[in-house]
Amino acid sequence: MLQQLLYIFLIIFISSSNSNRLSLIGNNWTITNNINHTAQGTIPGTIHTILFAAKQIPEPYLDYNDLDLRYLIYNNWTFTKKFDLFSDFLASNQITIHLEQIDTVAAITINNCLIGRTNSMFISYTFHVANSCLKFDNEISVDFESPVLYALKQANTYNDTVPPDCPPSVVRGECYVQFIRKEPSSFGWGFGPTFAPIGITGDIYLEAVNTTEIVIQLESVNVASYNVKTKSWQVDVLLSSNNDQFESKIKFILENTTWSYETLVIFNHNLSITVSISDELISRWWPNGYGNQSLYNFVVFNQEKVIDSRLIGFRTVQLVQNKYRTGINGTSFYFVINSQSIFIKGSNWIPSDSFQERVSDEKYERLLRSAQLANMNMIRVWGGGIYERNSFYELADRLGIMLWHDFMFACSLYPVNDEFLKNVHDEVIYQVKRLQSHPSIVLWSGNNENEAVIAENWYNVSQEKMNKTKDDYRKLYIHTVMNAIQQVDQGNNRPFVSSSPSNGLETIAENYIARDHEDSLYGDVHFYGLSLS
């Protein structure tokens, strides 16, 4: 209390537009490998789709083009664009550049000032741009390093072997994909070709603000838990600001209901607010086939001005794992949504194109609606792929398709040095905050089949190294991934399993690596029932 009196309260001035954005997406980017390709192209885009549009290479999917075009991903590439800035923009004292998604290893330069470096396609980046680096006419240059050679370099400088080195030879893939935070299957997989795309795959924009002005952003909204006694929902909201120690009036409304909430708060950069919403005021979100997919727009205001909003839904999730009666080994493993047990019908989702810029919202809709029409109610977002765009999750919300969501690690051991773990931590925090408002996501899973990798010793790790291999596994999926999820996704409405598949509670009892991990009496299994003979 006393300390609060010592805060300096800034007077908040909210102008009609308190930030100024310049998007750099669109055409007029030039890409070159500085050897034998230079082309004009459109962002979001990657080298293959840009060169194909410029008629310098054939359609990558045809014939043996996955092999014939392989040289492209051994090259470094430079993406450049010229852009003008006007005096208003330049007069602002806080200028940043935002990259929603960049694939993957790059250095960003503006007018010869190095602005920042990236090495994960699973994190969005924001870099400060010094005013002295900018003028009226500017050029941005994004210098990509070959992802294949980068992964090789990381593997060579790592002080241990992390098998497998390469995918099976039949895949004709590239090696050491576990050393780069990039779509695992892009280095080759059973179902798909090796393209390891290079490019700018999301929005990219410059933003100018004045530090004397306060900018508040909505970081995340999470329907964290339901209190049976008070019949109310606990909703966690995280806000951030470019300023600290100021007082402000924050208001939330839930559109199309009578619920609203208003409070006077003191920001210290970040602010987390927990509110309670009575169950009587809303109707619940149900999986396909069990009821309506009621969704509500949760809107955040600062001093009566809309900051942002999220579409949310209200449902409880329990993953029930009860022991059977004495004398029978194993536990149940089923989902209960809103106190109703659900019969799960679903399938597995892999990225629907090697090049994400070719996946339209219409394609997402056609695929997910097909799943809905086939009476599916759950899809697993597979850990060898990517975290999809926001529109994918909103469609799943609207269609009642529950998502079992893996983190993007698959069929491999992984490095666990501090730099890698820090990168993964940032990825999990970013992705969970981005996605947690979606009622469709009913479970997080640490990885795809990496418990099996160890339990069944797929890669012939020696017995002497097995203990370290298990410790490394727990370092990554328990101490890093699970801990990061728990930091930002609180409450009890979204269970976590350490791997797909696992033995559930039995896997935990065996310190996260179950000896008999394919035991069909516990947890989930990956049923490979197809006959290959």
Ligand SMILES: *[C@@H]1O[C@H](CO)[C@@H](O)[C@H](O)[C@H]1NC(C)=O
């Ligand atoms: C793209 O670049 C060309 C040539 O540099 C120029 O004539 C054209 O106006 C530019 N278009 C846009 C939209 O900036």
Ligand SMILES: *[C@@H]1O[C@H](CO)[C@@H](O)[C@H](O)[C@H]1NC(C)=O
């Ligand atoms: C570019 O050079 C590579 C060798 O680095 C060669 O394989 C490829 O055919 C060349 N492509 C074109 C379009 O010249």
Ligand SMILES: *[C@@H]1O[C@H](CO)[C@@H](O)[C@H](O)[C@H]1NC(C)=O
């Ligand atoms: C920041 O303030 C300067 C005047 O000091 C103004 O010219 C500029 O447009 C302001 N920037 C923004 C983003 O409002």
Ligand SMILES: *[C@@H]1O[C@H](CO)[C@@H](O)[C@H](O)[C@H]1NC(C)=O
């Ligand atoms: C590609 O970029 C990396 C990182 O900047 C650099 O070490 C390497 O020498 C470059 N390779 C070529 C052929 O320019």
Ligand SMILES: *[C@@H]1O[C@H](CO)[C@@H](O)[C@H](O)[C@H]1NC(C)=O
């Ligand atoms: C490798 O790194 C681990 C910690 O990450 C360290 O304990 C070990 O001593 C290192 N080994 C070598 C050979 O440098």
Ligand SMILES: *[C@@H]1O[C@H](CO)[C@@H](O)[C@H](O)[C@H]1NC(C)=O
């Ligand atoms: C605000 O939260 C972000 C992550 O959500 C964190 O990186 C940052 O350090 C926090 N800032 C402060 C001042 O707590």
Ligand SMILES: *[C@@H]1O[C@H](CO)[C@@H](O)[C@H](O)[C@H]1NC(C)=O
């Ligand atoms: C579903 O929505 C319809 C139309 O709004 C409504 O009539 C019905 O009562 C709702 N069903 C449930 C279970 O909420």
Ligand SMILES: *[C@@H]1O[C@H](CO)[C@@H](O)[C@H](O)[C@H]1NC(C)=O
């Ligand atoms: C809120 O109600 C309006 C008017 O009935 C409707 O158009 C809108 O879709 C509703 N919003 C949500 C999130 O259901």
Ligand SMILES: *[C@@H]1O[C@H](CO)[C@@H](O)[C@H](O)[C@H]1NC(C)=O
């Ligand atoms: C249950 O598991 C124990 C320990 O693995 C085993 O000894 C026992 O035979 C099992 N019982 C049944 C009924 O399968």
Ligand SMILES: *[C@@H]1O[C@H](CO)[C@@H](O)[C@H](O)[C@H]1NC(C)=O
């Ligand atoms: C597994 O590794 C051992 C040495 O640790 C070697 O003798 C054996 O041949 C390997 N087995 C396979 C299938 O690679």
Ligand SMILES: *[C@@H]1O[C@H](CO)[C@@H](O)[C@H](O)[C@H]1NC(C)=O
């Ligand atoms: C591995 O750990 C187990 C249990 O902690 C221990 O009994 C065993 O001796 C260890 N094995 C090696 C090779 O260090």
